[in-house]
Amino acid sequence: MYAVETDKLSKVYHSGLKAVDEVSIKLENGEIFGFLGPNGAGKSTTIMILTTLLKPTSGKAFVAGFDVATQAKSVRQNIGYVQQDSTIDEYLTGRENLELQARLNHIPKDIRTKRIDEILGIIELSDRQNEAAVTYSGGMRKRLDIGGGLLNMPKVLFLDEPTLGLDIQTRYKIWEYIKKIHDEFEMSIFLTTHYMEEADKLCNNISIIDNGKIKITDSPKALKNALGNEIVIFEINSEIKLEQLVSEIKKLATVKDVSTNGSIITVFTTSGDQLIPQIFQQASSLEIKIESISLTKPTLDDVFLSHTGRALREDEGKYDKKKMRERMRRIRA
C-alpha cells in the first residue's frame, strides 16, 4: 500500500480548463514527495482532490489506502492538511488555536492536552504558547499552522507551499521542522512547492508538473544527473554563426543537451574539463570569439528548464487577493 497513489487523475473545471491532466503518482510510506511546478500548474487542485475538498472529474486516488471518492471520511481521519494561507485566529493564543483545532478534529479530551504540549515542543512554540498569535512572526505563524496539521498524528501530511512568501532564513528553519516531523514520526509528507531548493533539500522524489501534466518523476539527484554532471555556459560575440556552432557542439561525445538564449549558450555535459577546450576549438574554427565562459553543476532549475522549455520564476507565487478569490471559487466548484 502506498501513502498516496493516483491513477490518471484529472480535473476539468466548469470553465472547461483541464487543471489536472491524467496525473499518476505513487508516494511510498515514509517518503517526502514534492510536487514541483509554477503557479497555475495544477498543484493546489491536486492537493485539494487528495484531501477530499474537491471531486476529481476522472481517474482514481487513494490516500493511506482509502479511496478519496468513496471513503472521504477515512481519508480525512488519516491526513493532516496545511493550507497555503494561514488558518490561524490572530486573537487567540498559540495554544488556544491548537485547542480549537483539536476540538474541531474531535481529538478526545483526555489526550488533547498532552498532544498539544508535545506539538508545541516540536514546533518550538512552548515559550510563546500563551501569547496572542497576532504577536507572532511569519515563521512562527507557519509553525503554528504546521502544528495544526499534526494534531491527529496523521499518516500523511499535506503541505501546500509551506514556505511561500517567507524570507530565506525562515524558510531554512521551516525545512528543519519538516525534516524533524518526518524523522520523528516517520510520517509520509506530500508537499507542493515552486522553490527548487526546497524540493532538492527535502524530497526523496519529485514530480515536475506543468499545465496539469506530469513531465517527469524521479529523485532530485537522478534528475540532475540525467542532465550530465556539469554545465558549461558561455557567451559569444556574435550570433551570426550561432546555429552552426551549436550543431557542432551537439555532435561532441560528452554533450547531453544544448540550449541558447540570445548569444548565451548553455551546454549540459558529462565532462566540463574535456568540453571547454573543444568549445574554444570549434568557436575559433568558425571565427567566433568567446566573451566569457563558466562551469557549474546542474540544479533543479536546470531540470525544470530542460523539461518544460522555460524557467521557473520565484516571484510568481506571491500571495494576492485574486489568488485567494480563485481558491474560494475552486472550493465551490
Ligand SMILES: Nc1ncnc2c1ncn2[C@@H]1O[C@H](COP(=O)(O)OP(=O)(O)OP(=O)(O)O)[C@@H](O)[C@H]1O
Ligand atoms: N475554480 C476554478 N475554476 C476555474 N479554473 C480554476 C479554478 N481553480 C483553479 N483554476 C485554474 O486551474 C489551473 C491550476 O490551478 P492550481 O491552483 O491548481 O495551480 P497551482 O499549481 O496550485 O498554482 P498556485 O500555486 O497558484 O496555487 C490554473 O490555470 C487556475 O487558474
